[in-house]
Amino acid sequence: MAYGGEKNELKIIPLEDINKAAREDAYSLIAESERAYERNISAAARTAADSFAQKPIILLSGPSGSGKTTTAYRLAGELSKLGIQTSVLSMDDYFLPNDLIPKEPDGSIDYEKPDRLDIELLRDHLDILSQGGEVTLPKFDFASGKRLSGEKLERKSDSAVIIEGIHALNPEIAGKCRDYATCIYVSVRTRISSKSGELMHPSKIRLLRRMSRDRLFRGRDISQTLDLFGSVQRGENLYIMPHKGYSDYDIDTFFAYELCIYRRIIKELDGDNGEFENDGLFRGVLPAFISSAVPLSSEYVPENSVIREFIGSPTNK
Numbered sequence: 087m088a089y090g091g092e093k094n095e096l097k098i099i100p101l102e103d104i105n106k107a108a109r110e111d112a113y114s115l116i117a118e119s120e121r122a123y124e125r126n127i128s129a130a131a132r133t134a135a136d137s138f139a140q141k142p143i144i145l146l147s148g149p150s151g152s153g154k155t156t157t158a159y160r161l162a163g164e165l166s167k168l169g170i171q172t173s174v175l176s177m178d179d180y181f182l183p184n185d186l187i188p189k190e191p192d193g194s195i196d197y198e199k200p201d202r203l204d205i206e207l208l209r210d211h212l213d214i215l216s217q218g219g220e221v222t223l224p225k226f227d228f229a230s231g232k233r234l235s236g237e238k239l240e241r242k243s244d245s246a247v248i249i250e251g252i253h254a255l256n257p258e259i260a261g262k263c264r265d266y267a268t269c270i271y272v273s274v275r276t277r278i279s280s281k282s283g284e285l286m287h288p289s290k291i292r293l294l295r296r297m298s299r300d301r302l303f304r305g306r307d308i309s310q311t312l313d314l315f316g317s318v319q320r321g322e323n324l325y326i327m328p329h330k331g332y333s334d335y336d337i338d339t340f341f342a343y344e345l346c347i348y349r350r351i352i353k354e355l356d357g358d359n360g361e362f363e364n365d366g367l368f369r370g371v372l373p374a375f376i377s378s379a380v381p382l383s384s385e386y387v388p389e390n391s392v393i394r395e396f397i398g399s400p401t402n403k
Contacts, residue, residue: 097276098279099277102281108379108382115342116388122338128164129335130161131167133334134170141268144246144267144268145264145267147255147256147330148273148326149327150252150318152272152273153395156394156395157339157392158248171242173241174250175249177203177251179236180204180207180226181233197321198324200258203253203259208259222239255271273338274288274292275336276288276342291340297348297352298351298397349377350381350383
């Protein structure tokens with residue numbers, strides 16, 4: 087039983103197979119899921135290392151809930167094993183201060199649009215870093231909506247820089263940066279099938295991740311997550327998905343066991359719930375799959391797993 091997908095390959099795994107593995111040996115199910123991800127990370131690191139002399143920058147993109155942050159740091163760890171020390175930057179720190187974000191005709195702000203970023207500053211910094219120069223990094227303060235001054239970073243000749251963000255592969259953002267950058271796309275690519283043959287789309291797995299993270303760390307219930315998800319999906323379809331073809335390597339962040347973890351965290355999905363029966367994003371699919379999954383404790387999840395982005399560390403439980 088394979089647990090992940092390679093570039094341009096979509097896989098389907100029956101929920102029955104996942105449940106069987108969870109009942110018989112949960113540790114092995116989790117370990118094999120994590121190994122599949124690790125193989126992807128190692129292959130992506132080799133791809134970046136092979137081009138390192140010409141491309142010392144790594145642009146890492148993916149939709150919300152794809153596990154970009156953990157993947158960026160795990161990739162940096164693999165590159166270190168190959169002799170390339172790597173700094174990880176978040177594109178979120180290049181957000182414009184809230185009072186400078188361009189407004190829509192109706193006065194609202196589309197927070198998914200690329201022009202929320204200070205594109206000129208980002209490009210300048212990437213150009214300088216690619217040439218081995220030094221920059222003073224920005225640090226965006228989400229509480230105040232202001233951009234602060236961060237640490238200085240100088241890229242040495244034997245080091246690389248990873249910058250992760252949802253718009254990293256967008257030519258409007260990256261521009262000529264792609265000439266000196268390896269591009270990596272991160273997302274859930276594997277589908278889960280039910281006994282009746284129904285498929286759970288990868289976007290629904292990312293939605294479950296957001297539900298878990300919102301519930302545990304952002305004070306939102308699943309109704310609020312669902313309210314926001316429509317806008318998030320619209321932004322993905324407009325500003326992220328059209329550019330994933332620019333990637334040099336794709337990383338599948340699917341973990342076969344994660345439905346079993348969410349069953350214990352998002353209890354509203356464990357059975358029928360009429361409160362959400364009219365929500366097109368929710369209706370039928372999530373409750374049916376979650377209710378059928380064998381529940382597993384989050385204590386089983388490794389501390390460095392992508393899933394920890396959405397369920398927190400053991401000390402938070």
